[in-house]
Amino acid sequence: MTNTLFDKIIRREIPADIVYEDADVVAFRDIHPQAPVHVLFVPRRSIATLNDLKPDDAVLVGKLVLAAAAYAKREGFAESGYRTIMNCNRDGGQTVFHVHLHLLGGAPLHVPLG
Ligand code: AMP
Secondary structure, three states: OOOOHHHHHHOOOOOOOEEEEOOOEEEEEOOOOOOOEEEEEEEOOOOOOHHHOOHHHHHHHHHHHHHHHHHHHHHOOOOOOEEEEOOOHHHHOOOOOOOOEEEEEOOOOOOOOO
16 A cells, blocks of 8 residues: 555545545645646556556546546536646656646636646
């Protein structure tokens, strides 16, 4: 069993504002939002970084993207648009070593990528 910060949120050991979950994915609001909507989509099964993904993880990564897109549709900002980001390691700005997808939206995002 891994013990990342996000594992603890998924196990309800640390509080978080969980907005979606299914058999494979849990999504909760980022504690330091960078946009009006900033939700993290996290696989229940912890994988440290994008570098650790195996071919068999392709479906799981797809589920993160699909869950984020479905959330944007449900919340009514899919048509206006949004940004998804997955950071990897130091230069990518990764701080939590449990793969996750950031969904940012709810306003025009004028800042450049990163
Ligand atoms: P990254 O820098 O890509 O690894 O993203 C990690 C994100 O997790 C950051 O945007 C943090 O603000 C967010 N974060 C850290 N601790 C928590 C927490 N307890 N609940 C929700 N989000 C968190």
